[in-house]
Amino acid sequence: MSETIDEKLKNYRTAPFDARFPNTNQTRNCYQNYLDYHRCNKALAAKDQDQTPCQWYMRVYKSLCPMSWVSCGTSALIVQS
């Protein structure tokens, strides 16, 4: 990777194009990043490592997911996807 995670987070504008979700329906994109953020946190915490890289997933899911889906917690997102 040419950019470090810190640079990527500093230069973050909005969620970039994700080739896994090329179509109109972005529901899964939101859900996947939400999951990835929590899994990343859990995995890095288990290894006692710095959780800064997980911030990327948080920025992306915050950009994509409606606030009401996130504030209701995981159950709302599971239902939506």
Next chain:
Amino acid sequence: MAHPSQLGFQDAASPLMEELLHFHDHALMIVILISTMVLYIILAMVTAKLTDKLVLDSQEIEIIWTVLPAIILILIALPSLRISYLMDEINDPHLTIKAMGHQWYWSYEYTDYEDLGFDSYMTPTQDLTPGQFRLLEADHRMVTPVESPIRVLISAEDVLHSWAIPALGVKVDAVPGRLNQTTFIISRPGVFFGQCSEICGANHSFMPIVVEAVPLQHFENWSSLMIEEA
């Protein structure tokens, strides 16, 4: 915006809408030419005094009126497919906005940096000031920077709605539990209106969409102000 006795589309405010406008002109011209020709032929045949009972077939004209329509159809299909693929181009948005449909208002969320969210209700007719547009104005507009690729994610909190802005060539269904994406670039500063385009109850006609495109600096000032007020 729309004008009384308007016949054509609203002036395009995005490159995609410009393409759609030109394609529509192209297809409509072909349709008018064909219709005029057919009408002329019908009139000519009906008013002709001579009849020929001995003509049984003619290879030449059969070939012409098979090949020519095929060519015309190709001439329509090629620009149509071009625009269709243009709409699906991969682009790199600078900003993501979420538009959530409710009964009966829209709410907009700008969450790339801070959590900014606000509702947009139609301005009631009795509260309009002179110069404002009936059933189109809203109390809070969706402000966007001009000439930047913008991603809008559309969903709904209750029933089906649809987020549409004719001047930008955008119409996307708002489906509860689903996040539909559209991207566009607004070519010029201005205020662009749209209306909910999926029947959603008693006040379906009274939940307009207003997008205000401003230079980037103005957009940044507006978003800071909105965050402070919240």
